[in-house]
Amino acid sequence: MDKTGYLRVGIYVDVSNIAHNGGYGMQYDVLRAFACRNDGVAVRLNAYVAYDEELAQLNLEYKKKAKSFHSILRDFGYKVIVKTVKWYTDEQGNRYGKSNADLDMAVDALMQSERLDYVLLVSGDGDFVQVVRALQNRGCRVEVLAFNNVSNDLKNEADVFTSGYLVPDLSPIEMHDVTNGKKIARGVCYSYNHEKGYGFLRFMKDVVGGLWITDSRKSESAYQTAFAHNSQFPENLDLNRLPNREMVFEFELKDVEGKGLQAEKIILLEK
Numbered sequence: 001m002d003k004t005g006y007l008r009v010g011i012y013v014d015v016s017n018i019a020h021n022g023g024y025g026m027q028y029d030v031l032r033a034f035a036c037r038n039d040g041v042a043v044r045l046n047a048y049v050a051y052d053e054e055l056a057q058l059n060l061e062y063k064k065k066a067k068s069f070h071s072i073l074r075d076f077g078y079k080v081i082v083k084t085v086k087w088y089t090d091e092q093g094n095r096y097g098k099s100n101a102d103l104d105m106a107v108d109a110l111m112q113s114e115r116l117d118y119v120l121l122v123s124g125d126g127d128f129v130q131v132v133r134a135l136q137n138r139g140c141r142v143e144v145l146a147f148n149n150v151s152n153d154l155k156n157e158a159d160v161f162t163s164g165y166l167v168p169d170l171s172p173i174e175m176h177d178v179t180n181g182k183k184i185a186r187g188v189c190y191s192y193n194h195e196k197g198y199g200f201l202r203f204m205k206d207v208v209g210g211l212w213i214t215d216s217r218k219s220e221s222a223y224q225t226a227f228a229h230n231s232q233f234p235e236n237l238d239l240n241r242l243p244n245r246e247m248v249f250e251f252e253l254k255d256v257e258g259k260g261l262q263a264e265k266i267i268l269l270e271k
Contacts, residue, residue: 009040010116010140012109013078014101014123016050021124022147023164023171028076030170034145034207035120037222044112045078048101052085081108106131113138120144121158126151132158147171160211165248165269166204173250183253186269189228190214192242197230199242201249201263226253226261233266 011032018026028047036042049070056063070080083101102125109119113135121128124146132154135142144150144158147165155161164170165186173184187203202216202223209222216225230239232251241247251263 005039007036007038007040007117008043008115009035010044010109010112010119011035011042011046011078012044012105012119012121012123013047014105014125015047016101017123017125018146018164021149025172026164027170028073028078030167030207031120031122031145032076032078034167034170035118037207037209040118042077043116044108045076046081046105046108047073047078048081048083048105049073050085050101051082054085102127110134110138113140116140118143122146122164124148124150124154126154129153129157162211163248165250168204168206184250185224185226185253185263186248186250187226187263188245188248189242190245192239194239194242199228199230201226201228201251201266224261226251226263227259228263228266232264234268237268 013028013031032042032045049066051066052062056066070082073080081101081104083104105123106128109121109131113119117139118141119135121132121142121144123144128144129151132142132144136159141159143160143162144154145162145164145167146154147163150161150163166188168185185201185203187201189199190202192199202214202225204222205224206222209220211222213221214223215221216223228251233239248269249263249266250269251266254262254264256262
């Protein structure tokens with residue numbers, strides 16, 4: 001902690017990894033708020049972005065959008081580390097581009113960690129397992145946030161793993177066009193009664209509070225709970241797989257007088 005008692009926070013984002021694995025359109029201001037939710041102060045905010053100079057020379061629209069995106073990141077307080085795409089040719093004569101930010105991201109996080117209390121790694125790449133371990137050995141609490149194709153080893157090594165889908169307003173809502181003004185949430189089924197045909201979905205109500213306090217009845221919890229009848233789950237879903245904290249659902253929330261929150265029109269967002 002610094003002299004004022006605030007947690008010193010570092011955020012390291014592998015932008016390409018996230019964008020190609022379910023996190024396209026992620027809101028970086030929400031990400032910052034999420035990382036600093038426990039009275040944290042953002043000391044380091046690093047975003048590692050890929051930039052194709054060859055494409056930029058040929059496509060002015062690409063160049064314009066890339067520069068605009070970089071400016072938005074800077075407006076939110078991120079340092080933009082640009083990794084230029086390098087092109088290679090394989091044995092079959094096929095060209096392919098690489099802009100791997102892993103090494104830079106790992107080195108920066110480790111070198112800067114002595115002035116940090118908490119690190120949020122935003123990537124699902126299993127190559128960061130050793131980085132997480134090294135940061136923990138330096139005394140940092142390390143959380144990981146990602147969307148799809150997340151390494152199980154990385155999830156298990158982190159102090160806490162959070163699916164980006166579950167953080168309110170962090171990523172676009174799939175049901176946005178059909179909400180008709182209704183509140184939409186994302187959550188996991190943590191309890192299911194197969195005999196009676198219903199369960200309960202837990203979702204994050206905001207980015208304030210302790211993620212480890214899963215009992216939504218406690219005021220300091222970041223979560224709320226909604227009742228879910230089996231008729232509201234997708235028809236093609238194997239209910240025998242429930243409960244399941246790996247499956248992320250998106251659903252409408254209905255507040256029923258005397259019964260509390262109920263989930264309706266549930267769709268499976270991530271398998």
